[in-house]
Amino acid sequence: MPGFNSIHELRAALTDQRYLMDEGLATVVFLALRLRKPLLVEGEPGVGKTELAKALATATGAPLIRLQCYEGIDVHHALYDWDYPRQLLQLRAGGSALLYSEEFLLRRPLLEALAQPGSVLLIDELDRADDEFEAFLLEFLSDFQVTIPEVGVVRAEEPPIVIITSNRTRDLHEALKRRCLYHWIDHPDLQREVAIARARLPHVGQHLADQVCAFVQDLRWLDLYRSPGVGETLDWVQAFHALGHHQVDARTASSTLGTLLKERDDLERIRAGGLDALVARSAERAQELRRGNYS
Numbered sequence: 108m109p110g111f112n113s114i115h116e117l118r119a120a121l122t123d124q125r126y127l128m129d130e131g132l133a134t135v136v137f138l139a140l141r142l143r144k145p146l147l148v149e150g151e152p153g154v155g156k157t158e159l160a161k162a163l164a165t166a167t168g169a170p171l172i173r174l175q176c177y178e179g180i181d182v183h184h185a186l187y188d189w190d191y192p193r194q195l196l197q198l199r200a201g202g203s204a205l206l207y208s209e210e211f212l213l214r215r216p217l218l219e220a221l222a223q224p225g226s227v228l229l230i231d232e233l234d235r236a237d238d239e240f241e242a243f244l245l246e247f248l249s250d251f252q253v254t255i256p257e258v259g260v261v262r263a264e265e266p267p268i269v270i271i272t273s274n275r276t277r278d279l280h281e282a283l284k285r286r287c288l289y290h291w292i293d294h295p296d297l298q299r300e301v302a303i304a305r306a307r308l309p310h311v312g313q314h315l316a317d318q319v320c321a322f323v324q325d326l327r328w329l330d331l332y333r334s335p336g337v338g339e340t341l342d343w344v345q346a347f348h349a350l351g352h353h354q355v356d357a358r359t360a361s362s363t364l365g366t367l368l369k370e371r372d373d374l375e376r377i378r379a380g381g382l383d384a385l386v387a388r389s390a391e392r393a394q395e396l397r398r399g400n401y402s
Contacts, residue, residue: 111137125306126155126162127299135290136163145248145269147284150292153336156272159292160229163268172267173229174216176236182243186253188213207257217247224265234273241283248286297324300340301396307341311348314393318355319344321392323367325385326377332370343367354393357386 111117117140118133128136132148136159139146148156164171174185190211197206212218220228233241247253251266271287273279295303297320304316320340327334335343346366352359361378368374377385 111140113137120166121162122306124162124165125303126158127295127303127306128159129299132159132290132292135288139288140268142288143266143268145271145287147271147273147279147287147289148292149273149275149289151294151334151336152274153338154292154294155337156270156292157229157231160227160231160270160272163270164227167225167227167268169268170223170226171229172216172220172223172226173231176230176232176234176240178235178237180236180240184215185240185243186215186217187255188215209258212255212258217253218261220267220269221251221253221261221263223267224263226267228267228269230269230271232274233271233279234276238280241280245282245286248283294327294334295337297321297392297396300324300337303337304341304344308344308348311344312353314397315347315353315355316344317396318389318393319347321396322355322360322385322389324392325388326367329377331368331373331376333368333373335367339367339369355386355389357383360386 111120114130114133114137117137118128118130121128121133135146138144148159150156160173161171163169189207190213194206194211197211214222216228220226230244233244248269250262252260252262254260294300300320300323301317304311304320305313308316323335323340323343343363343366346363347353347355347359350359350363361382364374364377368377
């Protein structure tokens with residue numbers, strides 16, 4: 108995997124992929140690459156945890172291997188399984204090949220990451236998996252090896268870069284955390300969110316992007332069930348753009364609010380009161396942005 112000689116070089120490479128990171132995140136990613144340590148990133152949904160792994164893989168030219176975690180995931184979904192139809196055919200044909208050999212082994216994401224030198228392995232939303240699966244990962248993260256009873260120990264020639272994400276719906280165990288570097292990703296501030304919107308949506312008018320970002324920033328200060336992430340911000344910008352609007356108005360904001368908020372109580376609360384004030388405030392802040400006053 109291509110390396111980076113400095114944190115600045117790393118940030119520049121990811122910026123080229125339209126992933127904008129602050130110095131803290133850039134530093135811990137740089138160290139994860141240098142030290143070959145897994146990186147655990149936590150944060151609210153939509154702050155860019157998964158996108159980090161995607162951008163890093165693209166920036167380095169490495170294959171991205173993704174393991175999406177969910178309740179009930181086990182070794183056969185994450186590590187390996189056997190090609191039972193081929194094994195059955197082999198038995199019927201009376202072949203001499205060993206039925207439990209690599210010839211019949213189906214690689215799942217973890218084993219695939221060990222087999223592909225220099226890959227980026229994304230273990231996404233680990234907090235959705237159960238304690239048993241988390242415990243299973245400890246050998247993998249410690250030594251970048253796994254044990255398959257019928258085959259033996261499989262080791263990586265070159266350890267993958269491992270990015271683990273968590274929305275913190277439950278606490279991960281200390282044993283796993285000790286094997287990782289750690290970073291908490293917050294929602295971006297106004298200046299960074301504007302920069303992200305402008306980088307990702309260069310075809311959209313700057314005033315519209317600025318006003319939407321300002322609106323979302325104020326929205327996040329409210330006691331919502333689920334605050335919108337950067338992805339929802341970008342979706343809302345594109346919704347206004349698709350409707351031919353160059354700025355946010357209260358009527359269109361109300362009718363498209365489901366692009367931004369995904370909980371009924373949040374939608375009803377914002378629509379019932381305060382929407383006009385939020386729109387007016389976002390217009391003022393967008394003007395401040397145009398004057399270079401990022402407040």
